[in-house]
Amino acid sequence: MHKGSIEWTDIQFFIAVARSHSARSVAEDLGVSHSTVSRRIDALEERLQARLFYRNSKGYQLTEDGEAMLGYAKSAEQYLDAAQKHLQGGSHRLSGEIRVTMPDVVAAHLVIPHLNEFTNAYPQINVQLLVTSQVLSLEKHEADVALRILPKGAEIPERFIARKLTNLPSCCYGSPAYIAESLPEHGRWLGWSSEDGKVNWAQNTPYPDLPYQHQISHGLIQLEAVRSGLGLARLPCFLADGINGVIRLPGAEPSSLHDLWLVSTPEHRNVLRFKVFREFIVSLFRRLEDKLEGKLAG
Known part of the structure; x- marks a missing residue:
């Protein structure tokens, strides 16, 4: 892995693209440019020193490393969501x-x-x-x-x-x-x-x-x-x-x-x-x- 921490924002872009298979669709949903999404994915791959997607006419298709990364990313997303719910719930208990x-x-x-x-x-x-x-x-x-x-x-x-x-x-x-x-x-x-x-x-x-x-x-x-x-x-x-x-x-x-x-x-x-x-x-x-x-x- 390339030295340097992974930004959670890049992980969120990665998960969104993996689910939709389209950088353009993610860009429209998030209100950013298509180039911003592509740049985030490129930056994540550079940090991980791994190719996560095949880019072809069908859009973004996960590689084997991408499939593995998606499993880890979903787990992190679930844990963070659970932590948020727990802490916010504590304010109301x-x-x-x-x-x-x-x-x-x-x-x-x-x-x-x-x-x-x-x-x-x-x-x-x-x-x-x-x-x-x-x-x-x-x-x-x-x-x-x-x-x-x-x-x-x-x-x-x-x-x-x-x-x-x-x-x-x-x-x-x-x-x-x-x-x-x-x-x-x-x-x-x-x-x-x-x-x-x-x-x-x-x-x-x-x-x-x-x-x-x-x-x-x-x-x-x-x-x-x-x-x-x-x-x-x-x-x-x-x-x-x-x-x-x-x-x-x-x-x-x-x-x-x-x-x-x-x-x-x-x-x-x-x-x-x-x-x-x-x-x-x-x-x-x-x-x-x-x-x-x-x-x-x-």
Whole structure:
């Protein structure tokens, strides 16, 4: 065989000519010139270093090598057709896996209590929850769908499909004993990351000058740290309100510094299992929005 890959387009021309025995007929069917068909067949024979057709008054007649090549070409055509049908069908099946990444507080308090609704409706879809404070890459296929807490005004690249789900009101919290015994002289703020001191979200609280000490990136762990008396923290209201041993810092007003976004990639836009999951999440947070906003009065 001549070095160089065979172009699938040449194989398609070969199959068409083998079936019709006429380059002119194939040219008319495909809307190309007769010379284009002849040139494609010549190019294929050159690559294969084999004569595939006898050209005579009866048109194009397969040689022995042509008969053998036709068998291989038909098999390739069937496999590619089957692959196309399988992959296109997968886009319309309500089954398969969805890898969803989200922070622990969103998973534990907002999604998990309602996920059985989705499972009951779509029992053949397997949801893999990737619960982490790290930002997993959708572009590197580390996850398929992401629920992300982002600062107000954050811009999401246009290459993603993104939808704001809700505001996330937050407030400052501490344990009753810590607030009574440590403030104002010995109090501290617990941070989410090393950037908290630069942002200084405590500046509009009754204790803007308290130092930041310790960083805890997981919301559920930070809640436990507050309850244990390790310090004060700014926490989502849906997470901390109503929790035994945790109260709002007197004089602190809740506000929305962050939003919750649903993010996915365009390649999953029309895949049915991803579509119904996105619709479920949007519907869920539409129902939860009143609850989230209502926490502000607590």
